[in-house]
Amino acid sequence: MAQLIDSEYGGTALIADPIHRYIQFTVPEKKGETTEKALIDSPWVQRLRYIYQLQSARWVYPAAEHSRFQHSLGAMHLAGEFAKHLYPSLRKVLGEECPSAPFIEGYMRVTGLLHDIGHGPFGHFFDDNFLHNYDLTHEDLGQTIIQKHLGDIIRQLRRSPSGPFAAGEELRPEDIAFPIKKDGKEDHRKPKWVRFLQPLTGGIFTFDNLDYVSRDSYMCGVHPGPIDRERLIHYTFFTPKGLTVHKAGNSALTMFLNARLYLYTNVYYHRTTRAIDLHLRDIFPDTMKLLFPGNPLEHMDEYLYLTDWSLLEEVSRWRRKKGEVEALAKEWESVLRREVKWKMAYDRTLSLNELRYGVALIQDADWEKRIRAGLPAAARDLIFRVDMATQDPRPENPFAMGKKQIHIFDPSTGEITKESLAELFEFIPSKVVQFRVFALDHDHDQLLAEVAESALKGQSPAVKTSV
Numbered sequence: 001m002a003q004l005i006d007s008e009y010g011g012t013a014l015i016a017d018p019i020h021r022y023i024q025f026t027v028p029e030k031k032g033e034t035t036e037k038a039l040i041d042s043p044w045v046q047r048l049r050y051i052y053q054l055q056s057a058r059w060v061y062p063a064a065e066h067s068r069f070q071h072s073l074g075a076m077h078l079a080g081e082f083a084k085h086l087y088p089s090l091r092k093v094l095g096e097e098c099p100s101a102p103f104i105e106g107y108m109r110v111t112g113l114l115h116d117i118g119h120g121p122f123g124h125f126f127d128d129n130f131l132h133n134y135d136l137t138h139e140d141l142g143q144t145i146i147q148k149h150l151g152d153i154i155r156q157l158r159r160s161p162s163g164p165f166a167a168g169e170e171l172r173p174e175d176i177a178f179p180i181k182k183d184g185k186e187d188h189r190k191p192k193w194v195r196f197l198q199p200l201t202g203g204i205f206t207f208d209n210l211d212y213v214s215r216d217s218y219m220c221g222v223h224p225g226p227i228d229r230e231r232l233i234h235y236t237f238f239t240p241k242g243l244t245v246h247k248a249g250n251s252a253l254t255m256f257l258n259a260r261l262y263l264y265t266n267v268y269y270h271r272t273t274r275a276i277d278l279h280l281r282d283i284f285p286d287t288m289k290l291l292f293p294g295n296p297l298e299h300m301d302e303y304l305y306l307t308d309w310s311l312l313e314e315v316s317r318w319r320r321k322k323g324e325v326e327a328l329a330k331e332w333e334s335v336l337r338r339e340v341k342w343k344m345a346y347d348r349t350l351s352l353n354e355l356r357y358g359v360a361l362i363q364d365a366d367w368e369k370r371i372r373a374g375l376p377a378a379a380r381d382l383i384f385r386v387d388m389a390t391q392d393p394r395p396e397n398p399f400a401m402g403k404k405q406i407h408i409f410d411p412s413t414g415e416i417t418k419e420s421l422a423e424l425f426e427f428i429p430s431k432v433v434q435f436r437v438f439a440l441d442h443d444h445d446q447l448l449a450e451v452a453e454s455a456l457k458g459q460s461p462a463v464k465t466s467v
Helices: 002-009 036-040 043-050 055-059 068-097 101-114 123-129 138-149 151-156 173-180 192-197 207-220 229-234 247-268 271-291 308-320 323-336 364-374 420-424 445-456
Strands: 012-017 021-026 236-239 242-246 343-351 384-391 407-410 415-417 432-439
Touching: 012 068, 021 036, 021 068, 036 043, 036 101, 036 151, 043 068, 043 308, 055 123, 055 271, 068 101, 068 192, 068 207, 068 229, 068 236, 101 138, 101 173, 101 192, 101 207, 123 138, 123 271, 138 151, 138 173, 151 173, 173 192, 207 229, 207 247, 229 236, 229 247, 236 407, 242 247, 247 384, 247 407, 247 420, 247 432, 271 308, 271 323, 271 343, 271 384, 271 432, 308 323, 343 445, 364 384, 364 445, 407 420, 432 445
Parallel strands: 242 407
Antiparallel strands: 012 021, 236 242, 343 432, 384 432, 407 415
16 A cells, blocks of 8 residues: 555655646656756756846835746746647647657656756846847857756656656757747757747747746736636647647637736836846946856856856945945945936837837937937936837737747637737737836936927927926
8 A cells, every 4th residue: 555655646746836836846766866856956957046037127026036946947837737738639740750748748847947047147137238248148058058067967857747758768958958049040850849849938828928927927916917827728739730729719818918018018117127227237247347257158167156146245245345346336236225226207108000100129329319319409418318128019920920830720610820810919019119218317307208209209309398
């Protein structure tokens, strides 16, 4: 009897989670076995405990102290749920080309766990304000970490929570790394099952964004509307054309896309979040010159220990130093005390579907020049910044989504098409731009607002107020 109980509960363990209740993962059944536990406990994955999920937004939403580690566990769980649900249809389409169900589950779960492994401090801000200098993103670093630093563990995995892989099946780190690059090229040399699963990593609804929309809204205490993960997964399946959504799942997909748009507008691109980022943008290059030796790909040992925690701890020590870091230390002290430097003077959320605003997506600095040129002579030296936060709520062209293409199945006609997506997306904008002007105080809000409005409309400014 004891053996039966051990076989039922051995080999897996549970992690409590506020979003998914419990997340299952594999643990050794015998000495020397390599399981998901080894991957979760590895230094690279544990490093994610010290990188905040919401970078600057945590200074706006006090409860949002969760980490990339928590999100990665949630993504692993959802990736596994997708795999278990989709396997019968994937097998039906691919036949003998399809690996075993536990192997597909293991592949998806490891991909989910490691999809954010390359992130640096301040997440996407770090990409734009440091990695950009080396023509890198966190996805490039993630692919390197997966293949060069976690590859040995990945190759030794032989089972998922549902059971052992089939004989001879082995996860390849290069296949795990492949879908992580958002703008990576299609590779027809990859197994068909890898390419079929790719939209679940970088498409319009994925194990990644289904977890972070649910988790971030919960942790921030905001309510963007229903996020029906279970219904969306249930009505997703594979056909010979690829990933397909049953028409009965359309409402769940639309609700999710609208919830994600709400989070971008009200959390990720909150005015104070962006104001803090503006301040950080001014001091980050000089900070990183002091903290890090150069291209992370050439200094991976140091990158392992570069996190939000290490960076914030180091800059907080600068308060006690003199010399070259003194001015920088004062700026960081202001940030750490949440003394918001930039005040919002003007704000407009633009959909590119609004033809009355023929907004070309030019650089922030070019918009600053346009606005400055429209200011009265007495105000030409006014200090202000333009901030443009761009979001893509859904694919601009639903017929040409490339490797992320999904299809809709209509049971009334029996047709599987991508044309139905146009109707589904009709009321969701393809691109949203939050255009803001920030100044050091509110003394010239009306003036900046009038000139910015005129600049957006492509008109010569007609300022009605004196300076």
